[in-house]
Amino acid sequence: MLAIDTRPIVLTGDRTTGPLHLGHYVGSLKSRLALQDDHRQFLLLADAQALTDNGDDPGRVGRNVAEVALDYLAVGVDPEKSTICVQSRLPALAELTMLYMNFVTVSRLERNPTVKQEIVQRGFQRDIPAGFLCYPVAQAADITAFKAVLVPVGEDQLPMIEQSNEIVRRINRQAGRDVLPEARALVPSQGRLPGVDGRAKMSKSAGNAIPLSASPAEISAAVQAMFTDPDHLKASDPGRVEGNVVFTYLDAFDVPEELEVLKAHYRRGGLGDMVLKRRLDARLQALLAPIRERRAEFAKRPDFVMDLIRAGTERAAALTRETLDEIKTALGLFSFGRA
Numbered sequence: 001m002l003a004i005d006t007r008p009i010v011l012t013g014d015r016t017t018g019p020l021h022l023g024h025y026v027g028s029l030k031s032r033l034a035l036q037d038d039h040r041q042f043l044l045l046a047d048a049q050a051l052t053d054n055g056d057d058p059g060r061v062g063r064n065v066a067e068v069a070l071d072y073l074a075v076g077v078d079p080e081k082s083t084i085c086v087q088s089r090l091p092a093l094a095e096l097t098m099l100y101m102n103f104v105t106v107s108r109l110e111r112n113p114t115v116k117q118e119i120v121q122r123g124f125q126r127d128i129p130a131g132f133l134c135y136p137v138a139q140a141a142d143i144t145a146f147k148a149v150l151v152p153v154g155e156d157q158l159p160m161i162e163q164s165n166e167i168v169r170r171i172n173r174q175a176g177r178d179v180l181p182e183a184r185a186l187v188p189s190q191g192r193l194p195g196v197d198g199r200a201k202m203s204k205s206a207g208n209a210i211p212l213s214a215s216p217a218e219i220s221a222a223v224q225a226m227f228t229d230p231d232h233l234k235a236s237d238p239g240r241v242e243g244n245v246v247f248t249y250l251d252a253f254d255v256p257e258e259l260e261v262l263k264a265h266y267r268r269g270g271l272g273d274m275v276l277k278r279r280l281d282a283r284l285q286a287l288l289a290p291i292r293e294r295r296a297e298f299a300k301r302p303d304f305v306m307d308l309i310r311a312g313t314e315r316a317a318a319l320t321r322e323t324l325d326e327i328k329t330a331l332g333l334f335s336f337g338r339a
């Protein structure tokens with residue numbers, strides 16, 4: 001056995017509803033790559049959570065587990081350094097969720113801003129699946145079962161971390177000692193990437209996302225479709241940079257110093273949208289080409305990928321089971337005595 005791994009534990013996850021896109025890359029995949037060297041990182045293929053609003057299509061949720069795993073490997077997640085695991089195959093998470101349900105009120109769940117907003121967006125009203133209302137509890141189970149102290153997520157996930165920490169404090173208070181650590185969200189300094197249509201969030205379901213696996217032609221088409229400044233009709237017109245989707249993307253993928261010069265030029269007038277779009281297109285093609293190639297290579301080895309996530313899930317199962325037992329004991333729940 002190697003020495004005990006004392007690196008801080010990181011956990012993130014992605015719902016397996018479809019392949020990941022550029023928004024995920026900017027929002028959290030990039031920070032995961034940076035973290036995997038000196039942290040003990042777990043990546044959760046969150047199929048159980050995906051089911052909370054996809055009860056009408058469980059097959060899609062199942063099929064996309066491997067797709068998201070491929071995306072992880074394609075962007076450079078190193079399976080030697082990070083553990084990739086499947087949520088629905090970690091029974092301790094489900095058990096822990098049930099346990100935590102007793103420490104969370106329905107009114108608190110209904111106040112969760114992200115859930116609240118999603119209920120409106122999906123038009124659930126009172127027909128919200130119970131699992132969906134409770135997914136913050138399940139996410140608290142995810143985070144705490146791994147004893148994660150750092151959770152790289154997009155800004156919209158901050159209420160989840162807050163609610164998880166509330167549960168942690170509640171459990172620790174009940175146990176009379178710190179069984180669980182609180183977690184800190186790691187939000188990218190760079191804001192969220194909007195959809196190519198200018199809508200606030202890039203999402204596959206809205207059809208305004210650029211998947212990491214997009215072909216060169218798909219990338220170009222998405223860039224061409226991007227909203228700019230509707231009042232910038234001729235290249236010679238002065239243009240607006242704020243709210244201009246092409247500039248928002250350039251902010252994420254271009255060199256800041258060069259971009260300042262371009263922005264000043266655009267504001268003054270004399271810089272056409274086509275020039276900017278060609279520049280962004282080149283940046284995105286350069287970023288995504290190696291990702292697409294690596295993805296295709298891994299996709300040729302489905303058994304290898306499956307073995308990898310199976311091994312990762314086994315490691316995660318042992319760890320999460322251990323935490324669950326520890327919490328049960330700390331709370332004074334029933335035990336047969338000797339293990």
Ligand code: TRP
Binds near residue numbers: 139
């Ligand atoms: N809710 C996250 C999302 O929609 C996915 C997720 C599930 C997650 N479990 C997690 C993120 C645990 C961080 C930690 O993106």
